[in-house]
Amino acid sequence: MHALGLFLAAATALRVPGPLSPRVANYAIQAKLTPDSHTVEGHEKITWRNLQNGPAKTLVFHLYMNAFKNEGSTFYKESHGRLRSTTAEKHGWGSIDVSKIVVGGEDLTKAWKVDDTLASVELVKPIPPGAEVVIEVDWKTVLPKVFARAGYHDDFFAIGQWFPKLGVWDCSPPQGCRWRAHQHHANSEFFSDYGTYDVDFTAPKKFWVGGSGVVTGEDQKGDDKVMHFRAEDVHDFAVMACPKFKPVDEPYKDALGEVKIELLGIPGHEANWPRHIAAAKAGLEEFGRRFGPYPYSQLTIIDIPDGAEGAGGMEYPTLITTFDAPVPRGIHLPELVTIHELGHQYFYGMVGSDEVEEAWMDEGFTETLTDWGLQHQFGRERSDWDFLGHHMSHPELERLSYRRAATWDPPETRAFDFMSNSSYGAITYAKTNVILRTLEGLIGPDAMEAAMRAYFLRWRFHHPRIDDFVASFDQAYGKDLTWFWQPALRSTEVLDYEVLSVQNREKRPLAGLWDADGGARKEVEPDEKSGKPWSSEVVVHRRGGFIFPVTLKVVFDDGSEKRETWDGGKDGVTWKKFTYDGDHKVSWAQVDPDEKVPLDVNRWNDGLRAEPDDAPRTRVTGTFASLVSALLSWVAF
Amino acid sequence: MGALSVAWARVKSRPRLIVGLALINLLLTFAATRPFSAALANLIDGRPGASAMVRGNDGLLAELLSDHPEAISAAMGGAQAVLVLWGLLAWILAGGILSTLALPAVVPARGSLRDLVAESAQHAWRMIKLGALGLTARLVPLLLGGAVWFSLKPIFAHRGFSQLATWSFLTALVFALSWAWATVALDYARALALTEPIKVHRAFGRGIKRSLRAPTVMIVLFSLVGFAAITLVQASIAHALPAEPAWAAIVAFLLRVGAALGRTAVATTTLVAAGIATRA
Numbered sequence: 002m003h004a005l006g007l008f009l010a011a012a013t014a015l016r017v018p019g020p021l022s023p024r025v026a027n028y029a030i031q032a033k034l035t036p037d038s039h040t041v042e043g044h045e046k047i048t049w050r051n052l053q054n055g056p057a058k059t060l061v062f063h064l065y066m067n068a069f070k071n072e073g074s075t076f077y078k079e080s081h082g083r084l085r086s087t088t089a090e091k092h093g094w095g096s097i098d099v100s101k102i103v104v105g106g107e108d109l110t111k112a113w114k115v116d117d118t119l120a121s122v123e124l125v126k127p128i129p130p131g132a133e134v135v136i137e138v139d140w141k142t143v144l145p146k147v148f149a150r151a152g153y154h155d156d157f158f159a160i161g162q163w164f165p166k167l168g169v170w171d172c173s174p175p176q177g178c179r180w181r182a183h184q185h186h187a188n189s190e191f192f193s194d195y196g197t198y199d200v201d202f203t204a205p206k207k208f209w210v211g212g213s214g215v216v217t218g219e220d221q222k223g224d225d226k227v228m229h230f231r232a233e234d235v236h237d238f239a240v241m242a243c244p245k246f247k248p249v250d251e252p253y254k255d256a257l258g259e260v261k262i263e264l265l266g267i268p269g270h271e272a273n274w275p276r277h278i279a280a281a282k283a284g285l286e287e288f289g290r291r292f293g294p295y296p297y298s299q300l301t302i303i304d305i306p307d308g309a310e311g312a313g314g315m316e317y318p319t320l321i322t323t324f325d326a327p328v329p330r331g332i333h334l335p336e337l338v339t340i341h342e343l344g345h346q347y348f349y350g351m352v353g354s355d356e357v358e359e360a361w362m363d364e365g366f367t368e369t370l371t372d373w374g375l376q377h378q379f380g381r382e383r384s385d386w387d388f389l390g391h392h393m394s395h396p397e398l399e400r401l402s403y404r405r406a407a408t409w410d411p412p413e414t415r416a417f418d419f420m421s422n423s424s425y426g427a428i429t430y431a432k433t434n435v436i437l438r439t440l441e442g443l444i445g446p447d448a449m450e451a452a453m454r455a456y457f458l459r460w461r462f463h464h465p466r467i468d469d470f471v472a473s474f475d476q477a478y479g480k481d482l483t484w485f486w487q488p489a490l491r492s493t494e495v496l497d498y499e500v501l502s503v504q505n506r507e508k509r510p511l512a513g514l515w516d517a518d519g520g521a522r523k524e525v526e527p528d529e530k531s532g533k534p535w536s537s538e539v540v541v542h543r544r545g546g547f548i549f550p551v552t553l554k555v556v557f558d559d560g561s562e563k564r565e566t567w568d569g570g571k572d573g574v575t576w577k578k579f580t581y582d583g584d585h586k587v588s589w590a591q592v593d594p595d596e597k598v599p600l601d602v603n604r605w606n607d608g609l610r611a612e613p614d615d616a617p618r619t620r621v622t623g624t625f626a627s628l629v630s631a632l633l634s635w636v637a638f
Numbered sequence: 639m640g641a642l643s644v645a646w647a648r649v650k651s652r653p654r655l656i657v658g659l660a661l662i663n664l665l666l667t668f669a670a671t672r673p674f675s676a677a678l679a680n681l682i683d684g685r686p687g688a689s690a691m692v693r694g695n696d697g698l699l700a701e702l703l704s705d706h707p708e709a710i711s712a713a714m715g716g717a718q719a720v721l722v723l724w725g726l727l728a729w730i731l732a733g734g735i736l737s738t739l740a741l742p743a744v745v746p747a748r749g750s751l752r753d754l755v756a757e758s759a760q761h762a763w764r765m766i767k768l769g770a771l772g773l774t775a776r777l778v779p780l781l782l783g784g785a786v787w788f789s790l791k792p793i794f795a796h797r798g799f800s801q802l803a804t805w806s807f808l809t810a811l812v813f814a815l816s817w818a819w820a821t822v823a824l825d826y827a828r829a830l831a832l833t834e835p836i837k838v839h840r841a842f843g844r845g846i847k848r849s850l851r852a853p854t855v856m857i858v859l860f861s862l863v864g865f866a867a868i869t870l871v872q873a874s875i876a877h878a879l880p881a882e883p884a885w886a887a888i889v890a891f892l893l894r895v896g897a898a899l900g901r902t903a904v905a906t907t908t909l910v911a912a913g914i915a916t917r918a
Contacts, residue, residue, distance in 0.1 A: 327797060327801065389877075391694050401697060604701055613679075613683035616689075616884070617682055617689055617882065618682055620887065621678060630894055633724050634663065634865065637724045
């Protein structure tokens with residue numbers, strides 16, 4: 002069956018003419034999986050190009066799998082053996098060891114220095130700018146019991162971050178030439194350079210093997226098979242293998258032709274397969290419209306088996322792993338995960354920002370794409386769930402996550418410098434999404450789309466930094482948004498506006514003795530009425546330090562409305578008073594009535610009534626009363 | 639069906655008893671909601687966001703509960719207090735109801751509240767002891783429910799949502815049936831404790847034994863189906879009501895009253911039927 006699929010497989014990794022990237026690091030890997038010992042042994046030949054303006058005197062590699070070697074690793078010390086909701090198992094250690102490294106024909110094995118998840122080798126001759134070098138490495142990886150993205154569980158193998166991978170050589174200012182490669186921290190992910198991958202992966206015949214890119218061939222070798230993969234203009238390569246996989250192939254068609262969507266499903270999870278595929282198509286459609294068509298020929302979706310949830314919800318170039326969750330159709334969790342990981346193909350995959358030093362630029366942007374993708378599939382108000390009369394939008398869910406961490410860390414914080422894993426998650430994912438949605442609410446969806454597209458097109462297949470994004474966005478939008486970016490990205494200033502008071506007074510003439518024309522004096526009684534009965538006042542107050550323009554909706558007791566705007570207090574005054582004289586008094590007032598400012602940390606203080614209304618409370622306590630009455634009947638009468 | 643139909647006829651002949659018990663249920667419910675309502679009044683009465691929340695905006699609900707967990711504490715505290723109080727009171731009243739409605743071969747056309755209260759008071763201590771002992775029987779539904787959950791796990795776990803729903807439903811069904819069975823067994827025990835000069839723990843044992851014979855199944859099913867049907871109808875109609883108009887609040891209240899009356903009638907009939915069955 003695999004041979005048949007192979008026959009029909011896409012012949013090329015790209016749907017568009019390449020190369021799309023500078024192709025700095027190009028890998029040819031031969032590797033073999035031994036399931037019984039859960040090891041992968043391999044040989045790689047890397048053709049590396051120095052495209053920077055400084056000579057490279059060393060080479061630095063990532064050995065990510067050493068994160069699982071023992072409790073002394075940086076990853077273990079910070080994570081305490083736990084990632085998200087999965088925990089490391091005893092005796093489930095992993096490691097990666099290089100037995101030989103040859104650089105430009107020189108055997109430099111003796112110069113190989115390993116420090117936790119990084120290794121370096123001092124070169125005999127520096128590699129000058131513009132030069133190319135061939136590096137050959139032999140290694141052996143022991144896969145850990147999966148709990149943090151990669152590893153094995155029974156006969157399922159999530160083979161990610163499994164080969165010695167070069168870091169990114171970067172000579173850009175202000176830091177000058179350095180290898181951008183950090184230890185693997187609990188909160189950080191991965192960063193490497195673009196290139197091509199030709200991978201010959203050997204596994205026992207009974208295994209179905211999926212990988213990044215496309216399958217270009219398959220050979221039989223005794224009891225094993227050798228799968229040939231090719232991926233172009235990517236910066237990583239992953240393999241997933243399991244005898245239980247059941248392939249479900251679905252084409253997605255767009256203006257460029259066809260993307261082969263291959264879902265490798267686990268029997269028992271059939272109910273959610275159509276949901277994953279539908280979500281992938283919705284994502285491809287929406288992201289294609291916003292940023293341009295997905296340029297690769299194939300998207301592989303891996304359905305994770307039960308017990309291997311640690312490998313779920315992960316992105317690799319052209320290959321994503323998703324979650325199986327037994328939830329009803331109205332709860333969009335399977336779609337959320339699939340669309341999120343697909344979104345990473347654009348931000349992380351094509352725009353290769355540094356997941357370690359600027360995680361917000363990949364996770365946060367991808368969360369925003371998730372938001373847009375879910376909105377495209379389900380509508381904004383019900384994008385996360387729509388179930389039994391209850392609903393939640395994705396920006397709202399993100400806001401709830403962000404608001405508890407609002408004052409902890411700014412988004413530009415390096416992944417491993419966050420106060421905690423909670424802060425990392427809430428700020429890089431949720432706050433970034435909320436920031437971008439707030440900006441979208443301010444400048445309009447069309448301008449947002451155009452500016453984001455301009456940034457994507459300018460920086461795809463490169464490694465942009467925060468200043469690159471800000472400069473690109475502002476240039477595309479045509480205005481300096483430093484007043485927004487500074488508090489949003491570089492500070493922990495909180496955005497919180499409230500309606501502080503709503504007051505109505507019956508308008509009447511001022512009482513007392515008044516001099517009239519001709520020297521007469523008239524006394525005005527306190528209870529005399531004038532023609533216009535009401536003088537109303539609404540005070541809007543800025544509680545947080547983040548200054549942002551606000552819209553105020555004022556509703557009068559005859560149902561009429563007025564909309565006001567305020568610059569948010571740029572002059573340093575933290576409040577603004579709006580007054581009205583008329584026949585009708587103000588019934589209630591609300592800032593951000595259209596919910597375009599999800600960055601506001603407190604939604605409840607956004608509005609205030611002149612007079613309390615207990616109808617909603619009656620509904621809530623009524624529901625509670627029904628529950629209590631039923632419980633009382635259940636235990637007694 | 640004999641015991642059930644006789645019990646139903648006797649309960650129907652005592653509408654004021656049913657109304658009285660339902661009224662206590664509603665009054666206690668009202669008392670339980672006061673702390674929660676007071677906590678919410680400060681938080682949401684002045685806020686337009688409350689309207690969006692009751693129309694299904696879960697973001698506002700989550701924010702409210704996250705910022706004000708004391709509101710949930712107030713709700714839980716109120717509910718727990720009345721559950722304990724009503725549970726205890728029901729133990730005592732059960733003695734009076736059985737003595738006046740179930741155990742006499744013939745009941746008068748009109749019973750008096752004074753007789754009911756007197757009988758309840760006379761047998762209160764025995765009923766309280768039996769009720770306390772009967773709490774051990776409540777472990778059975780928990781154990782059975784847990785056993786069903788784990789035994790079905792190999793079949794239903796890690797499948798789709800419908801499998802999870804089926805698994806949960808079957809577990810809940812076993813739990814509910816065994817809870818209803820424990821209730822009927824205790825009702826038997828109460829009747830035996832009132833009619834036979836035996837210690838409470840012997841009455842308890844005999845009640846359990848008695849529950850293994852007819853017409854226990856019919857009484858259990860009547861109790862469970864009656865409760866479930868009334869509650870589901872009430873919940874379905876209430877869910878369909880709009881969030882805020884005053885008339886909707888009135889309808890919801892009337893539904894609550896109707897459901898309390900219905901459930902009280904079912905629970906009382908169950909008790910009386912069990913009492914009648916011990917005399918057969």
